[in-house]
Amino acid sequence: MLSSAAGRLFLAVVGLQSAIALAILLGLLSREHWLSAPGAVEFLATAAVVLVPVSVTATCLLVREQRHESRKASRTAELMSTVLSTSREWLWEVDADWRFTFSSPASATILGYAPGELIGRHCGLVVGESDLAAAQKIIADPARKGSFTGLIVPCRHRNGSTVWVEASGRARYDGSGVMNGFEGTSRPLGSETAQTISAKQMRGRIEAVLEGLSFSIAFQPIYDLSSGRVTGAEALARFRDAGDVTPDIWFSQATSVGLGAELELASMQAALAAATGLPADIYVSVNLSPETCLNPRLAEVIRRSQPAARPIVLELTERTAVADYRTLREALAVLRRDGILLAVDDAGAGFASMRHILQLAPDIIKIDREIIAGIDKSKGQYALGAAMTEFAAHVGAVVVAEGIETERELAAVTSIGMAGGQGYLLGRPSTRPGDWAQWKPVPTAENRSPESSG
Incomplete structure (x- = not known):
């Protein structure tokens, strides 16, 4: 404030007043003070007449300028508040x-x-x-x-x-x-810029996974519910440092950037290699999208990686729509002639899975967890499960219930006549071969105690 013209005038007046006051004080303290000199009093009177109004004027100017600056500061604060409240930044x-x-x-x-x-x-x-x-x-x-x-x-x-x-x-x-x-x-x-950047970073992450093969394979046992024996194992990819991103999101993202087939084939190759640690008499089931089933590299991956004398089941997922079932049937027919079995995953959860069943005549129909969860309590789910089981019998397919988590659910799917089952109740997925070797038969419906099923 004091750097302005009014401030400088105010400082000059205060300085002169201070100098005169100091001179008067020194004169009063000296033995022969200058106030007794001729004209001294007249000088002081003249100085007072001049300085007092000038001082008052300077003070008024300074006060007015301070008020002006205060209003400017207040207005600036209001503008800043408006900017902060309305800006998209x-x-x-x-x-x-x-x-x-x-x-x-x-x-x-x-x-x-x-x-x-x-x-x-x-x-x-x-x-x-x-x-x-x-x-x-x-x-x-x-x-x-x-x-x-x-x-x-x-x-x-x-x-x-x-x-x-x-x-x-x-x-x-x-x-x-x-x-x-x-x-x-x-x-x-902007949405377009964000999508471009997101796709670029997503592609970079998928490429890094493929380059470093930074994933492992977990197997979950699949049981024959009539004998209680383990008859198969589903291969499930587990990505390292994935945070809260689930495997299905990894595969969906890979598909969205054109790397879905590459990631699925890499996972399949890793799964078939890991399957050498599974019990010798069970099949290995791997998830593939219809798009990857049409990839010419699939047959080569199977030929190079198929464990000796171990059946392979291709579980068809719903990540992408099938535009041409005829072409897909022809591609799968070549593989099926070589002993590859076909399963349709998540049956009953959506229209696409039912179309897969009707168009492709799979060997195995896997009933989705949405139908199995609470099937013992819901008449509708029970009836749908029974209908799917009867349908499978007519077309020569085996039904496997997915996601069995309670004894009551297991009892319900067994009473319906579903041949196979998997879920946390029977066995959780594991990446450790030691766990695979310890899979044991589960009690069948006939051997199950009333307490365990009720």
Whole structure:
């Protein structure tokens, strides 16, 4: 404020007044003070007449200028509040531990979190662990000198969806020069840009999985419910460092970027190789989409990897629609002539699986968990399961109940006449060969005690 013209005038007047007051004080303290000199009193009177109004004027100007600056500051604060409230740019600040210390209202629009819900929370709430680690590595690059622009980051919306944002910011430092956090802005990317970036990163992750074969194979036992013996094992891919991304999402994402067949074939090859550790007298079942069944590499993978004297079952999934069943039947016929068996997965869960059954005449029909769960309590589910079992008998297929988790469910599917079953009650998936070797027969319906089934 005092750097303005009014401020400088005020300082000059105060300085003159102070100098005169000091001179008067020194004169009074000296033995022969200058106030007794001719004209001294007249000088002081003249100075007072001049300085007093000038001082009053300077003071008024300064007060008016301060009020003006105060109104400007208040208006600026109002404008900043308006900007923060209406801008699509999200302003944020985090401390050295990556906990939010500030968030503008735009966080509610972009991520579904009000500012108050973020303050004090770790930014891992909205940025995945691996994505945050990647962003931190980029920001820590010494060449950036604590600042970054155009950093593309996937964020988690409160509803679970992914929101792609472009972030820019800089490091904050305390008075001693120690970095104590970051501040910056983030803006949501347009849908087309976000989709392009998402697909690129997704493809990169799938390619990395394929290159490093960074997955393992778990097997879950399939039982013959009449004898209680293990007759087969379903191969299930387990991806390393997958976080909360389930295997079906990995395969769906691979399909969306054109790598579905590559990932399925790599998983199948790994499954057939791992099957050498299974009991010798059981079949191995692998999941494939109709698209992969048409891939010319499939026959070669089977030829090179098929365990000696062990049947292979191809479980047809519903990841992609079948546009031409005739072509698919012809491709599968070649494999089936060589002893490959065909199963339709998740039967009863959707129209596509029923079309697969009618068009492809599978050897095995696997009844979906949605029908099996609570089948002992639902007359509708029980009737549907019975109808599917009767239908399978007419077309020469074997029925396997998926997802059996209770004794009552097992008793119900057995009473219907379903030939096979799998689920957590009978055996959980495992990647350890030692567990596969310990699979034991389960009690049949005749040998099951009333307590265990009721």
